[in-house]
Amino acid sequence: YKPSRINLIANQATELRFLRKDASPCAEILLLPDLDISESLPLNKPMTIQLPALAKGEYEFHCQMKMYRGLLVVG
Secondary structure, three states: OOOOEEEEOOOOOEEEEEEEOOOOHHHHEEEEHHHOEEEEOOEOOEEEEEEOOOOOEEEEEEOOOOOOEEEEEEO
16 A cells, blocks of 8 residues: 555544555455455545544554555554
């Protein structure tokens, strides 16, 4: 993911936009396990993910095989 580290403001709902450019099956699914979010990302089409207001902390996101990884840093 680029960027792989995303800074967010605590206690504020946010939306993230993902654009999948990799056609490999691994890149299709976005998982945010701490938030119980699992979304299928279409190829070459923007996808907006709604996030609830989050407490301060770090939240990992990744593909189903954890080959692609990222981190939400909420402060």
